[in-house]
Amino acid sequence: MVLNGNIDSENREVDIGWPGMMSIRVHELDGMYDHPILPMAGETWQLLEIQCHSKLAARRFQKPKKGSKPDGSDDNGDVPAVDMRSNTESPLLWLRVDPELEYLAEIHFNQPAQMWINQLERDKDVVAQAQAIATLEALPQLSFSVVNALNNFLSDSKAFWRVRIEAAFALANTASEETDWAGLLHLVKFYKSRRFDANIGLPKPNDFHDFPEYFVLEVMQ
Structure with missing residues (x-):
């Protein structure tokens, strides 16, 4: 709200971040990993890098049909193996923010x-x-x-x-x-x-x- 050219900072509603530490729990394919002391700068948006311990499974291919040649081809011509891995496949299963409910804060995740x-x-x-x-x-x-x-x-x-x-x-x-x-x-x-x-x-x-x-x-x- 602006009055006489001055901004009323007490009545203005603004989005603020969390100026402190925050804990993140990451559930991966290989297990659960806690990141208890991630620094938060207090900004509305902040990009944090979190280490991922799991690795994606090796690419899965369709098995060649019976009777196909050793090189993967058949009488109908060469048919390349099809990558069956989903585009949404990820080593991350789910994440939780403040899993131990340590902070008096309303978290939107x-x-x-x-x-x-x-x-x-x-x-x-x-x-x-x-x-x-x-x-x-x-x-x-x-x-x-x-x-x-x-x-x-x-x-x-x-x-x-x-x-x-x-x-x-x-x-x-x-x-x-x-x-x-x-x-x-x-x-x-x-x-x-x-x-x-x-x-x-x-x-x-x-x-x-x-x-x-x-x-x-x-x-x-």
Whole structure:
């Protein structure tokens, strides 16, 4: 806001960076690596170099067909081997910023959707799982891989029940024509497989022998 040619710095909203240290945890193909003391200059944008310990797998080629010549050719002419490596193949599985929640800061972190899926499926930290679910749910463009990842996490009885409930809500919120209502169909199938009695056509009585499973099913009623 400008008054009489002077900038009111107290009322002006500006984006500022983090002037201090920040910790980054990198999950690679070869393992997990912590970078606990990355210096931050306090600028809005800052480029940092982080060492990558893993290496990409060797290029994979299609095996020659049976009956082909030793040089890889056949009677139809020379056919070069096709590189089957995906363009998106990377030694990085997913990253986490401030994984131990050491800083009183609101952190906005972006990474590809597949890396969020990797974080949801492989990270055992419930905070990391909840962050992945919240981010996948808020993606502007949903895919079946995202819906399937949420459904697989919901069906995992070893996962923490509170986070499984978040996955259930995410499936409900992501159900749309864009995904053929796949999230809703997964929820109905999950509920019927555990609570529905096909003989009488009604839900089964509550089973309190497994409280985590009971709490997950309770939110669907």
